[in-house]
Amino acid sequence: IAAAVVFLASIVAHELAHSLVGRRYGIVVRRITLFVFGGVATIENEPPSPAAEWWMAIAGPLASIFLGVAFLAIGGRLAGDAAVLAASDPELYFGALGPAATVLAWVGPINLLLGVFNLIPGFPLDGGRVLRAALWRIRGDFLAATRGASTVGRAIAWLMIFGGVGAALGAPPPGLSPGVGQGLWLIFLGIFLSHAAREAYQQALVEQLLAGVSVARIMRRRPPVVEADLPIGVLVDAQLLGSDARAFPVVDDRGGLVGIVCLDDVRKAPRERWLDAAVGSIMTPVADLETAEPQTQAVDALRRMVARNVGQLPVIEHDRVVGLVRREDVIRWLQLHTEALGV
Known part of the structure; x- marks a missing residue:
């Protein structure tokens, strides 16, 4: 111990x-x-x-x-x-x-x-980050350096996987002893490193593409909003069934944000409550919400959504809801710009 x-x-x-x-x-x-x-x-x-x-x-x-x-x-x-x-x-x-x-x-x-x-220069291990720093210094391009370090990292990961297979089958490469346990452990490390290297490059690519992009360029402007006293059944019939929106900011009579209600919140509510229970009883209150402003960087908004495990953020300006930025909108923006750049 x-x-x-x-x-x-x-x-x-x-x-x-x-x-x-x-x-x-x-x-x-x-x-x-x-x-x-x-x-x-x-x-x-x-x-x-x-x-x-x-x-x-x-x-x-x-x-x-x-x-x-x-x-x-x-x-x-x-x-x-x-x-x-x-x-x-x-x-x-x-x-x-x-x-x-x-x-x-x-x-x-x-x-x-x-x-x-x-x-070991297998990105994103520390040695791989040292390699990326060297490539970055030589090339002057962070994304190209990340791509190069990621490629080396995946190559080392595959060497680990092949070495693990050899060790498990009794034919280990030089420097390794045969053994199923050791081989499987090396295979696991190789798979982990390969996935980590690919995800690290994808993260760097996202950061690069979203650099300087504000939420205002991606958000859905003037999203449909509902009031807290709206019956759940009316929300389902008038909003959820008639649009592709899956989240609705909940506002007061002055347009100020008081919460957000999502499709998952409706699903959790017993159907027999839909006629008499109000949206305010199932919404997530504003005190528990993560929000954004139009000038918030899109990459920061995406980080907040990932950190809170939510699919959208209400966008607030002067205490009023002016938009809704959704994770799928950010992903669609990335896909369009990735294809346009041929990345």
């Missing part, structure tokens, strides 16, 4: 190193997600320069390598005379260690392995 706690703390330190360096360059880290084999820092904005990308990417592996060396050094001091057995008889060496030295003897090499693994 102690070794697991120290290893988990090491992963947190790895990701915090990314976060601290990122903050220096104005990069906002929204959250850190921990996995069995590491962690991922979710950032709100891409690095502003190749140097920012380089230092933020390299900070994590350097932190892991530093911790690995430090743990081994401290563990060696705690081991005392038993340290001479490390190379000649590892089993006897671990048996002679105390609890603290044993923990450090395990997590030290694991941190070194974590640091070296993350330096």
